[in-house]
Amino acid sequence: MARYFKYKTSAELVADATELGCNLDAAENLDSLFTPVSVGNVQVGNRLCIQPMEGCDGTLAGLPDELTFRRYQRFGAGGAKLIWGEATAVSDAGRMNPRQLWIHEGSASALEQMLAGCRLSHRDACGNDGDLLLGLQLTHSGRYSFRKPLVAMHDPILDPLTLDKSNGQRLDSSYPLLSDDDLRRIEDQFVAAAKLAKKVGCDFVDLKQCHRYLLSELLASKTRPGDYGGCFENRTRFIRNIVTRIRAEVPGLMLVSRFNAYDGIPYRGEGTGEDFIGVPCRHDLPLEAAFGVHPENHLQVDLAEPIALARLLRDSGIQILNVTLGNPYANPHVVRPAEFPPVDGYHCPEHPLIGVCRQLQIATAIQQAVPDIPVVGSGYSWLQEFALHVGAANVLQHRIGFVGLGRAALSHPDFARVAQETGKLNRKQICRTFSYCTGLMRNKQHPLGQFPTGCPPFDKDIYGPIWKEANGGQGIVDAQKQD
Numbered sequence: 001m002a003r004y005f006k007y008k009t010s011a012e013l014v015a016d017a018t019e020l021g022c023n024l025d026a027a028e029n030l031d032s033l034f035t036p037v038s039v040g041n042v043q044v045g046n047r048l049c050i051q052p053m054e055g056c057d058g059t060l061a062g063l064p065d066e067l068t069f070r071r072y073q074r075f076g077a078g079g080a081k082l083i084w085g086e087a088t089a090v091s092d093a094g095r096m097n098p099r100q101l102w103i104h105e106g107s108a109s110a111l112e113q114m115l116a117g118c119r120l121s122h123r124d125a126c127g128n129d130g131d132l133l134l135g136l137q138l139t140h141s142g143r144y145s146f147r148k149p150l151v152a153m154h155d156p157i158l159d160p161l162t163l164d165k166s167n168g169q170r171l172d173s174s175y176p177l178l179s180d181d182d183l184r185r186i187e188d189q190f191v192a193a194a195k196l197a198k199k200v201g202c203d204f205v206d207l208k209q210c211h212r213y214l215l216s217e218l219l220a221s222k223t224r225p226g227d228y229g230g231c232f233e234n235r236t237r238f239i240r241n242i243v244t245r246i247r248a249e250v251p252g253l254m255l256v257s258r259f260n261a262y263d264g265i266p267y268r269g270e271g272t273g274e275d276f277i278g279v280p281c282r283h284d285l286p287l288e289a290a291f292g293v294h295p296e297n298h299l300q301v302d303l304a305e306p307i308a309l310a311r312l313l314r315d316s317g318i319q320i321l322n323v324t325l326g327n328p329y330a331n332p333h334v335v336r337p338a339e340f341p342p343v344d345g346y347h348c349p350e351h352p353l354i355g356v357c358r359q360l361q362i363a364t365a366i367q368q369a370v371p372d373i374p375v376v377g378s379g380y381s382w383l384q385e386f387a388l389h390v391g392a393a394n395v396l397q398h399r400i401g402f403v404g405l406g407r408a409a410l411s412h413p414d415f416a417r418v419a420q421e422t423g424k425l426n427r428k429q430i431c432r433t434f435s436y437c438t439g440l441m442r443n444k445q446h447p448l449g450q451f452p453t454g455c456p457p458f459d460k461d462i463y464g465p466i467w468k469e470a471n472g473g474q475g476i477v478d479a480q481k482q483d
């Protein structure tokens, strides 16, 4: 059933990358992944990161629930020494779905319990948590807030794709923008959230600037008037303000940031069935609402501003950068190259290996621009059993500080421990990028307005029945048969 991933050896993978015009290496062994790295005054025990992965399984009040606790225990026991906790909203208005975690006084003690459970399971499984970094990603969903879109700028391509569920209308140029005062109030919310995050036991908070949520949209807000739009200085005002304030008001809390180094532009599917392929949405040139993109050609990456941002963040005291790309709603193939699209998605318009290599190359360029702080690379899961071999080569060559696994951590949360003990991943748990996790995330037909997500094929006992319920009784295709 595999469409693209047909490699028996890493040499075949590397050869195919070369044929596609990409540069990819795979190390013979994984040793480089198990070397420590200094971040601030912490010696982090290995180079493996569990990327932020929302489970969409909190309570309506934003507290972690049974499945959330379970996920963090499994992540903790898994052996990765950088656990980048998922998107956690700084306000109810900024939540992406009604089950997204939300940090506030009423959820603090449950979040504390969740983080403590993660640490404890790490200690139990790995013997030591002094070299573990564990934190949360603080977010405001902006345009993708589920109660109503809260937009920083009008994006001529994204606005007509953005639905205001309160009235069923798509956005147009008459839709009100967040005012500068609104943004200042949201800055206050980030500072308050960071204070609570420290209290509940976070080693770090990530100030999320990716995937076209609010802070990511601000980076691209070239057409926005006022203090937060137009020039690069204005577009980075929000992040600069909150970094300065959190450093002053929450001493001792490590700050990190996941940011989009390339937004791309929205795609839509065209054709039917297997030929429903992604094509770029119609757009005028020059592009005025995309970060890291050449204004005359959306496929051309322009890293001048992302590199300036990386240096600015490093200089202002950010201690780890996590580089990602794209928009999960508008160009999912850019964010997470996949073998199969989610139910609502289009088939990949490019070989997924090209998408993976784009992520690797851009992360390398950012790491080279800020060699003194580690960068986490994203988009490795499609590489399946070779993901860690490619990651090990990248660490060895100083192209990256940490290798981040997203979807692969849902199917194989103990990938780090297993890889350290056996030199490879467990074949029966390797993510095949079937997109079941995204499918669940997109399904809102649940009494709480959101299905929880996880890995139906490989965490079958828990997510098999959830998938069935979400799909009107239809089960998953047997994972090993799809193999």
Ligand SMILES: Cc1cc2nc3c(=O)[nH]c(=O)nc-3n(C[C@H](O)[C@H](O)[C@H](O)COP(=O)(O)O)c2cc1C
Pocket: 051, 052, 053, 054, 055, 086, 087, 137, 210, 211, 258, 324, 335, 336, 337, 378, 379, 380, 381, 382, 404, 405, 406, 407, 408, 437, 438, 441, 453
């Ligand atoms: C179910 C699901 C939940 C995700 N949640 C988040 C999130 O909370 N924050 C974030 O920055 N990215 C999130 N992502 C994106 C991943 O962190 C990652 O960037 C992406 O899946 C590509 O990496 P991979 O190839 O290792 O999966 C999510 C992706 C999926 C599929």
